[in-house]
Amino acid sequence: MPPPYNDISLSNKIEKVIYEWGIENRVFSVPLDNADNASSNDVFVDRLRTFLIIKKALVCDGEFFHLRCWAHVLNLLVQDGLREIDIVVQKIRESIKYSKGLQEGKQKFLDYVNQMSLDGKKGFRKDVPARWNCAFHMLESALFCRHALHFLDLIDLNFKHYPTVAE
Incomplete structure (x- = not known):
């Protein structure tokens, strides 16, 4: 993805790809490593979750949407x-x-x-x-x-x- 790499551009790009691929009702979670740009990732995921909730495309109202990267969590432990x-x-x-x-x-x-x-x-x-x-x-x-x-x-x-x- 070309720059800029901010929360809004990431969210817009992912939303676009989700619809292009026709998977808007099949997205369950987004695992992210929060070691870098954690606040940007959080904002990005919140925007994407809100967008998919409005479209009624998330199960459990997106409760399990943002998952921490298991490899990063294991490394921290x-x-x-x-x-x-x-x-x-x-x-x-x-x-x-x-x-x-x-x-x-x-x-x-x-x-x-x-x-x-x-x-x-x-x-x-x-x-x-x-x-x-x-x-x-x-x-x-x-x-x-x-x-x-x-x-x-x-x-x-x-x-x-x-x-x-x-x-």
Whole structure:
């Protein structure tokens, strides 16, 4: 859709498409990710809902019309959960930086990975904080590498971010 991307132009365009496609009596809901332009999305959806209600085209008077994007809601839930273990997550991020960044830490870590016959290709994966599945893969890789981290903690006095056994 060409600019402008405001609530009125979005609403007008969607209304037009709904009628062009002949689905005005078949629209039940509009799922939207409200991470960006939330107020614009809310106004857009309210205008579209009102338009379809006037045309008597919505079931339940549009009560279930605007649905939040489930992927966004799931991401928010997981981010809240990750905040509960933020200290551990930070330690793992710092451990990854140390074992991948500094040459001395990197070499000691790789030596132990090789010594224990661990799959070196399956090493640490750094996360992207805004994406929960990346955090999951980072934590999963930290579990895989926990013995190498423990070894690094024992032999390298410069390594200071090892999660405790309880963590």
